[in-house]
Amino acid sequence: MQHLTTLDASFLQAEDSDPHVSLAVGAVSIIEGPQPDYHELIEVFAERAHRIPRCTQIVRMRPFDLAAPEWVDDPYFDIGHHLHRVAVPAPGADAELFAMIATIMERRLDRDRPLWECWIIEGLAGGRWATLIKIHHCIADGIATAQMLAKLSDDGAGETFAADIRAARESGSSIVGLLRPRLNPVAWMSGAWRATLTAGSAAEHAIVGAAELTARVLAPGQESSLNGPVTGMRRFSAATVDLGVMKDVSRHFGVTLNDVALAAITSGYRNMLLARGESPGPRTLRTLVPVSMRSASDFDVTDNRVSAMLPLLPVDEPDPVRQLDIVHRRLLRAKGSGQREGGTAVFAAAGNIPFALSAWTIRFLTRLPQKSVTALATNVPGPRGRQRVLGRKVVEILPIPPIALHLRTGIAMLSYARRFSFGITADYDTAPDVDTLARGIENGVQCLADLCGVGRGPGSGVPARPNAEAANDKNPA
Template sequence: MKRTIEVMANADRLSGLDASFLSFERQGAHMHVGSVLVFEGTPPAYDDLVEHVESRLHLVPRYRQRLAFPPFGAGRPVWVDDRHFNTRYHVRHSALPAPGDDDQLRRLAGRLFSQRLDRAKPLWELWLVEGVGDRFAVICKTHHALVDGISGVDIVTVLFDLDPDPSPGDPPPRWTPRPAPARAALFADALVERVEAPLQVAREVVAHPERTGLGAGRAVAGLAALAAAGVAGAPPSPLNVRIGPHRRFAWVETELAVLKAIKDAHGGTVNDAVLTVVAGALRAHLFRHCRDPEGMELKAMVPLSVRADAERGALGNRVAAMYAPLPVGVADPSERFRFVHAAMAGLKESGQAVGAQAITRLAGVAAPTVLDQAARLQARQRFFNLTVTNVPGPQFPLYVLGRRLRAFYPQVPLVLNTALGIAVMSYDGRVFFGLLGDYDAMADLDLFAGDLGAAIAELAPATIHV
């Protein structure tokens, strides 16, 4: 009797995109995303915070899992339960010395963001920080292989409460770690999946040639647009130097109404406003470094979520990217806005995001050696000058143990040869810019934060108070 055996993909195996973030983590580049969360009121007791986090961990099972690597690099890593999991290893406790101001909090965040996450453990940390004046902070780190910015917003709403005095929920279910697979099983499963993944793509082509043909046409056009942007490269700048492992962190914040007023006054989007003020700050930064920006366009890598609504809250990355021009050579802020608005509209029509999404899918069938080679190529090439990511967050207050979250300063990692990353998060009517800089290359990061605040002020309508 003929038997048909269908091998299913391992749902716990990292996607090609997630695995690429592991490959990119070298030579001082740390691939974790993070945030500095500032709360009002007195800090909770450390034991209470640990208990609170433990009560929610069943909603995010990956937080109890570590990476297991198939022998001989036969395949991408898989997530397995960490039988030695200890919440207190991941939820940590610190305090600022007096006077406990924002400068000290920023320095602490820079030091914590400088430390690579231990790959032998689940890839996340929370730091409870006391002594921040009359407030307290929680500094968060999660490896990019585990979570991207868009799904991270959903996880925050899972870990935090929507009102200061929530009704008590059901007790969390008892967690029993599943046995980790043996090395031989990891090896065999990786070999089978390496063969099966391209076959699954081929079956999709045979089963739906019309759908695949249309998608392939769009993907090819998108790849062409993405390749053209990449071949053009990014101009040299003080931002593109060899980076080390150490970081500085700074932030700027403004009212969401200010950016909305900017986009309404100039006829664009909030994202156009964000990119325009970043361009204005970079223009001032270039002048300070004795570089004439006349006629120059820097390039920002702008990640875009391609996660379907049904996938919101799922872990792992569903992102694509576009290369957005930043007209630092344009002196007039209103003209800069019009340039950015037209450029972003053109990028969307060019299909760059579709091309990037096609590369993401191809990474899903790439061998680990191919991903490693791609990481080495990324270390040698310069397709963009910096990363700018803009994530819309919840426009209502969040709480932890009855304390209201007042500020949400996000952090995006630095890639090799790129000394500045800017993450933007809107939350509860405000917009928070988190600035991560290489410690040596961005020694003037605080001045750049001032440049960003000035760029917002110069673009805002005169009737708006910044």
């Protein structure tokens, strides 16, 4: 029997704090036809789901939170409770697909059953169909979720872009490495001394980072329509660009791929705020940027291993190159300040106090109307190779983030094969212009690409989504 970590359980507690939010994450795989027989799909997905423990386990809560929740096998597991079939209305373009995604993601997962669903979406234009996998965030973070989804494909979890992230490249604890047994006692003593110094330095770094994160959360940002209460309805939109173009831009300007993506997001939010008649200020877009702390050896471990940074994205800066430069410098500063280590330290410390106290504290804090953070931007590295489902090629994967804690929009990014996708979830009532944000992101990438001479030729540049603008005119139930 396995307990949820304090971080895992916090997603359940945050969901409890607001009846209008669902903290499920998702991904839509758009697949080339012809669509398989539905009964064949049920049989295949049932077999593959049984290979993933969390797909057949439920969360057992303890009375009064006296102990952490536990994962236990569901004795009544039935794939029929988790596999659903739906068709989009004609003509089955992005508009209809996005409206269906928003509708599916609005509803909370049933906590009396394993916390996932798979929706088979039929009727897409061009003879395509799709699968939408919906998983509660308490089960897994972005990388672990991507690994779970890959196991439902024909080839299973193969090579992933997650191998490129910082945490995956770092070997185990430096302290453990320094203290490993040595034949030479002098060398061992030297290693022990250096490990002590490293531990002290790391602890100090984490404390400074935790203090900085706390200060960022407590400092109110500029008043903006991006922050405030949300309703129970959602909108969804997406932007897709060529991964090769993103890499060319990052190499040309000497920045990371994530810097380019966040600069494009900055441009998109700036366009949206200006269209709303608001004046973007230097403190308008404090953004929650989750950071993976997962090593390569733990890719198959299903849980949450993330920390966070809280940079200000420069929506007040109109020049795209200066935007990118500011994003790059602020991300470097946030990484160097210890914010990622500080966030991890906070939840590690919470794991050492009675669970009831941490659970009640999280519920209390997440009920408070925070006004400092206004956006979410999470980057999920996906599969490097093309996936197939029952022999059919997956042509595109769109990530679906949740929104909560007074954030009215959230953006998830996912790299898959040669594409880089931005999935945008928004509150239905307060973000009717979510497609403006999506188009602004695509234009932001294209603008940077044009400045460094990357063309819009076949297979490159920013693919147009001409039908997406109508996706959120009406959200059919």
